[in-house]
Amino acid sequence: MNYILLFTMILASLFLVFAGMMTASLISPRSYNKQKGETYECGIPTQGATWVHFRAGYYLFSILFLMFDIETVFLFPWATIVQELGFKALMGILFFLFILVLGLAYAWRKKALEWK
Amino acid sequence: MFDFTTITTAIDQFLRSMMPAQFAIIVECILVAACALLAYVMFAIVMIFMERKVCAAFQCRLGPMRVGPWGLLQVFADVFKMLIKEIISINRSDSFLYRLAPYLVVMSSVLTFCCLPFAKGLQVLDFNMGVFFLMATSSFGVLGILLAGWSSNNKFSMIGAMRSGAQMISYELSIGLCMLTVVTLSGTMQISELVEQQHDAWFIFKGHLPAMLAFVIYLIAGNAETNRAPFDLPEAESELTAGFHTEYSGMHFGFFYVAEFMNLFIVAAIASTLFLGGWMPLHISGFDTFNMVMDYIPGIVWFLGKTFFIIWVLMWFRWTFPRLRIDQVPTLEWKYLVPIGLVNLLIMTVCVVMGWTF
Numbered sequence: 001m002n003y004i005l006l007f008t009m010i011l012a013s014l015f016l017v018f019a020g021m022m023t024a025s026l027i028s029p030r031s032y033n034k035q036k037g038e039t040y041e042c043g044i045p046t047q048g049a050t051w052v053h054f055r056a057g058y059y060l061f062s063i064l065f066l067m068f069d070i071e072t073v074f075l076f077p078w079a080t081i082v083q084e085l086g087f088k089a090l091m092g093i094l095f096f097l098f099i100l101v102l103g104l105a106y107a108w109r110k111k112a113l114e115w116k
Numbered sequence: 117m118f119d120f121t122t123i124t125t126a127i128d129q130f131l132r133s134m135m136p137a138q139f140a141i142i143v144e145c146i147l148v149a150a151c152a153l154l155a156y157v158m159f160a161i162v163m164i165f166m167e168r169k170v171c172a173a174f175q176c177r178l179g180p181m182r183v184g185p186w187g188l189l190q191v192f193a194d195v196f197k198m199l200i201k202e203i204i205s206i207n208r209s210d211s212f213l214y215r216l217a218p219y220l221v222v223m224s225s226v227l228t229f230c231c232l233p234f235a236k237g238l239q240v241l242d243f244n245m246g247v248f249f250l251m252a253t254s255s256f257g258v259l260g261i262l263l264a265g266w267s268s269n270n271k272f273s274m275i276g277a278m279r280s281g282a283q284m285i286s287y288e289l290s291i292g293l294c295m296l297t298v299v300t301l302s303g304t305m306q307i308s309e310l311v312e313q314q315h316d317a318w319f320i321f322k323g324h325l326p327a328m329l330a331f332v333i334y335l336i337a338g339n340a341e342t343n344r345a346p347f348d349l350p351e352a353e354s355e356l357t358a359g360f361h362t363e364y365s366g367m368h369f370g371f372f373y374v375a376e377f378m379n380l381f382i383v384a385a386i387a388s389t390l391f392l393g394g395w396m397p398l399h400i401s402g403f404d405t406f407n408m409v410m411d412y413i414p415g416i417v418w419f420l421g422k423t424f425f426i427i428w429v430l431m432w433f434r435w436t437f438p439r440l441r442i443d444q445v446p447t448l449e450w451k452y453l454v455p456i457g458l459v460n461l462l463i464m465t466v467c468v469v470m471g472w473t474f
Contacts, residue, residue: 004141005148005241006227012149013226016156017219017371021203024367028202037207039270040362050269058282061446065285068454072292075461076248079299082468090469097458104454113450115443 060112064104071100117395117415120237152240156229156378161191163377163427170428174435201366206268209363213267218364218371220260225378227253232385233311235395235415246307247295250386251288254341257375258284261360264372268363276359279442280343280350286449287347290337293457297323297330297464298390301473311394316401318393322474326464331391333453333460338383339430340445342376346437349445380427388422395419 039046074096082089107113127147131140165180165188172179180187205211230240231250243249258281265277299305301323302313313319320327340347343359351359361372388394395415399407440448467473 002241002243004145005230008145008149009152009227009230009240010223012153013223014219015149016153016226017222020199020367020371024199024201024203028200028366030202036204039206039208040357041271046271050271050274051266054274054278058278061282061286064450065289068289069285069292072251072289072296075296076245076299076305079296080303080305082300082465083303086469090465093462093465097462101455101458104450108451113446115446 057115060107064107064112067103068100071096117236117397117411120235122237124237148240152226152230156226157374159229159381160374160377161195163381164194164373165191166424166427167377167431170431171435174432195370198367198370203366203368206363209269210267213263214363217260217264217267218368218375220263221257221375222371224253224255224257224260225375225382228382229378231307232382233307233389233394234419238416239308242306242308245305247299247305247310247390250307251292251295254379254382255285255288257379264364265360268360270363272357273360273362276350276356276362279356280360283343283347283350283445284341286446287337287340287453290333290449290453290457291341293454293461294330294334294337295390297326297457297461300461300464300468301327307389307394311389311396314393314396316399317474318391318396318398320391323464323467324474326460326467327391329456329460330464331387333457334387334391335426335430337449337453338387339433340449342379342383342430344376344380344430345434346439347445348439349442380430381423384426384430385419385423387426388419392422392426393418394422 039050075093078089078093085092128140128144131143134140135143168187168190169179180190183190183193206214227241228250231242231246231253233239233242241249261284262277262281265273265275265280298310298319301319302310304310304313310319314322320331323330343350350356351361356362361369364372395418397407397410397413397415397418399410
């Protein structure tokens, strides 16, 4: 039943946006003007392409994010059974976090966490 | 506490007596979807009105007063105005992705909204790995934001979306770590069970120091996740026009606006569910009379009370703290919040293993 509801809610959210856009396009005015479609930047015609190579700093942060997010995925099942495992859970997490913090310390040392 | 499942089972049985089982399920799905969407839109309207009034109060103004008593109808007027605004299609945009972006943003916030426990039994999606599902759904909204910035062929949008994406994925880690801290304490990921476990004391009291630290980190990270001041760099008005939704007009923009406000509501609601007991009344073990008096207040009032209190605190943040510089945003996350979150998780594990919780 949960999965049927999940599917329903996905459809419903799509419907919400679709219905809103349809209503707006039905009752809103339409007028065509070549200037209207220009990019809203500085008033003068836009210079150069927008879709260019972007700086690598963002890429570094997304790699770091990937590392830590996968870690979160691994830790969630562990977190549910800490109370049953007891002391063993503590040893496990210490070892796991040690390797993880090593990665963070490496990134820190290499100045990957600075915004340049 | 009043259990809302009595109402839903009554409706279910009534529908099953009227028609075959498959039709009953379809009708129920439509009913649930209609109610959830209605609640979603109503909360968005309440939030926008509240934002204006709270903002006005902090600046010693009255806020909207003209349309309706105390300006109550102002937001409805604004929604109508937004509907009759022209939707401008821009030249040289990637038009498929440009149209897709609001769908993704709204879908993410609607699905997260459905996981919230408003009262006992009043919850649309209740998975056994609910907290994990919550993280998953709330994090793919960033995809819509990146698409919006990329596809609209505008340098301001592009920079705004990139900043927004970097900020949101960074601060999501802290949110994940704070949720992990709570899951470690409770030993379950199902949201309804998380709330049930707080019947003797809320998690913020049960987990004492680590839980309080996690709550504070969650508020900071949640504020950054919603792209609100003091973390509103992605749409810093003097530098980037309006950030990733610069090129959106009319109802297109309206959906981004609604999703942004609902994300604030969702962040506050998750904070109140995980740390402040959700719909569970304030119980102090040993004070039976006090607990009984508290039980008379319905669960939904407790839930909304806590949620709107946290929303009010977040709005207070907005008008109190100056905006961060762009180089301070990753520093705050990676050099302070993540290490503190990891150590906090470790402290919580030690507390749980040693039995040092209330």
